[in-house]
Amino acid sequence: xxxxxxxxxxxxxxxxxxxxxxxxxxxxxxxxxxxxxxxxxxxxxxxxxxxxxxxxxxxxxxxxxxxxxxxxxxxxxxxxxxxxxxxxxxxxxxxxxxxxxxxxxxxxxxxxxxxxxxxxxxxxxxxxxxxxxxxxxxxxxxxxxxxxxxxxxxxxxxxxxxxxxxxxxxxxxxxxxxxxxxxxxxxxxxxxxxxxxxxxxxxxxxxxxxxxxxxxxxxxxxxxxxxxxxxxxxxxxxxxxxxxxxxxxxxxxxx
Numbered sequence: 679x680x681x682x683x684x685x686x687x688x689x690x691x692x693x694x695x696x697x698x699x700x701x702x703x704x705x706x707x708x709x710x711x712x713x714x715x716x717x718x719x720x721x722x723x724x725x726x727x728x729x730x731x732x733x734x735x736x737x738x739x740x741x742x743x744x745x746x747x748x749x750x751x752x753x754x755x756x757x758x759x760x761x762x763x764x765x766x767x768x769x770x771x772x773x774x775x776x777x778x779x780x781x782x783x784x785x786x787x788x789x790x791x792x793x794x795x796x797x798x799x800x801x802x803x804x805x806x807x808x809x810x811x812x813x814x815x816x817x818x819x820x821x822x823x824x825x826x827x828x829x830x831x832x833x834x835x836x837x838x839x840x841x842x843x844x845x846x847x848x849x850x851x852x853x854x855x856x857x858x859x860x861x862x863x864x865x866x867x868x869x870x871x872x873x874x875x876x877x878x879x880x881x882x883x884x885x886x887x888x889x890x891x892x893x894x895x896x897x898x899x900x901x902x903x904x905x906x907x908x909x910x911x912x913x914x915x916x917x918x919x920x921x922x923x924x925x926x927x928x929x930x931x932x933x
Contacts, residue, residue: 695766702762707755714747718827721750721834724806728814729823736824746827753835757798761791782856782912790849793901797845801837805893809837812889837890840883844898851905856912865906872902 710717722735737743756763764787772780817823854860865872880895 692770695770699759699763699766702759703752703755706758707752710751710755711748714751717754718747718750718831721802722827722830724802725810725825725830728807728810730814733823735827735830737828738826739828742826742828746831750831750835757795760794764791786849786852790846793845793849794842797842798838800845800897801834801841805837805841805890806834808893809890836883840894841897844883844894845901847898847901848905848908851902852909852912855909862906862909865902873899876902 726733726735737746739745768783768787772783775783814823851865855862855865876895876898877891880891880893880898883894
């Protein structure tokens with residue numbers, strides 16, 4: 679019979695998991711840092727393609743040409759290493775979960791990763807061309823558009839995180855329904871309030887323009903409806919706990 683772990687052993691295990699997660703990010707960063715400038719150029723393509731002929735980006739800070747690509751590459755390394763980071767989290771908490779919780783968490787971890795990547799791809803290939811095309815087209819006559827590379831990086835990272843987190847809405851809906859915090863029917867009844875909240879949240883998370891707000895709010899509503907469909911396939915936490923307890927009781931009285 680396995681001996682219960684002490685608090686110190688849990689802390690040592692947690693430290694090892696954190697070190698492995700950080701090490702995976704650093705390993706990916708070391709592999710990518712040589713192409714940092716190329717990576718930044720790729721991220722800048724949506725803006726550069728909308729600038730006038732001979733339009734360029736500028737660096738108003740002396741160190742910006744180095745630190746902007748460096749920062750982007752480090753964050754990209756974390757994005758790439760997310761599956762391994764989540765695996766380390768999963769391997770740490772999995773021994774303390776019930777069977778029904780493991781059945782729930784394993785697919786949700788995979789789905790949340792894929793949805794986060796999908797949100798970033800949606801931002802780059804759909805949102806950026808529309809937003810940057812709109813911004814450059816409404817510039818007053820005589821105004822030359824020359825975006826600072828650090829400001830541009832902060833702008834795109836904000837949208838990446840906003841859309842990446844927004845695409846996690848189905849996961850949040852499933853977890854809320856499974857935990858018994860709410861039900862699918864309750865969420866359906868509150869749909870008008872959720873529609874308004876989606877546009878308000880889109881206004882807060884995106885730049886102050888109606889296009890970005892709408893392009894975030896509409897996917898939020900679609901993802902919310904997807905979450906309602908997915909939540910129907912999961913029983914509530916209490917129901918599954920009762921089932922596990924019944925199974926354990928039956929197994930204990932069997933000869």
